[in-house]
Amino acid sequence: MLTKKAKYGLKAMAYLAGIEPGQTVLVADIAASNQIPKKFLDAILGELRNAGFVHSKKGKGGGYMLARGPSEISVGDLVRTLDGPLAPIQCASKRLYRRCEDCADEAHCAVRLVMLKARDAIAEVLDNTTLDQMRASGETSNDAVGESAGAAMDMARG
Amino acid sequence: MLTKKAKYGLKAMAYLAGIEPGQTVLVADIAASNQIPKKFLDAILGELRNAGFVHSKKGKGGGYMLARGPSEISVGDLVRTLDGPLAPIQCASKRLYRRCEDCADEAHCAVRLVMLKARDAIAEVLDNTTLDQMRASGETSNDAVGESAGAAMDMARG
């Protein structure tokens, strides 16, 4: 199960993917637009910065921007950074593998073998979805836009 | 991420799937064979019993057995029973859906739309794997004995 940290992080990244390249956005703006506690988002963006996904700029006119194009960032890598392994069980993880203590014979562990397939299925989806695809999906799943147009739209129109 | 509860539960169910139909097994035996704390397993099997996956018999010669054939129990349903939704995020769950508070416009939430696809991928794997398939994969995985490797292989290698 995705934590709120990862969820907020993904929302923030989707937001950043929507601004003009070269522009920056304030943490406070991202937080307000997505109903994320500002201080919590500070910490999340800090991690994403350390992992090289975003750049930050201090001082007046500062803020955050993507470090790479949104088509070069996969959702899977973001989730791994914020929440750890994609696999349902750590001994089934490929990039962040760790043996599980209570399992005598890993090669024949039925649970692990099933979860390995589950991991592959998840990774297939998340590693092949880029940030801009994710963002685009939110905009093109259109039904009537009438109700909540307005302030929320100048972000979506990027 | 799967909890130990679900992991233990799956191991126990795989164990039960391996005994003769009509026979019962002691909780203590399952616990010892799989290095599961006995009291914890008590609770887990209790939940599985309430959910109708296993039957229990009291008194001498008692124990647990599957309530249905191991080909009629899916791994997905077991995980749902023990750990809740398969979806990485609850608003992307189909059977155990719950709205998430911090999301104004669910139909256009990019995170949710991606996680919906992830959920489908996970469910595809777990709902289409039955208990006996899971158990079989553990027995034929890599140092297969006399048995034909044909059908079992495409499952084990993913």
Add this chain to the structure above:
DNA sequence: CAACTTGTCTAGAGAATTAGTAGACTGATC
């Protein structure tokens, strides 16, 4: 019935993780 075996239930302890807050500090801009 009595003794024994085995599952069932309630309650909760301890640890880990998650979610969020506070406040001082650094560096940039005007």
Add this chain to the structure above:
DNA sequence: GATCAGTCTACTAATTCTCTAGACAAGTTG
């Protein structure tokens, strides 16, 4: 140098997970 905005350390509250203790209920056997 005033102000703005990200950075860092530290902390807390709440929740969840993992596991245990112990009383109790229900069958089985003699």
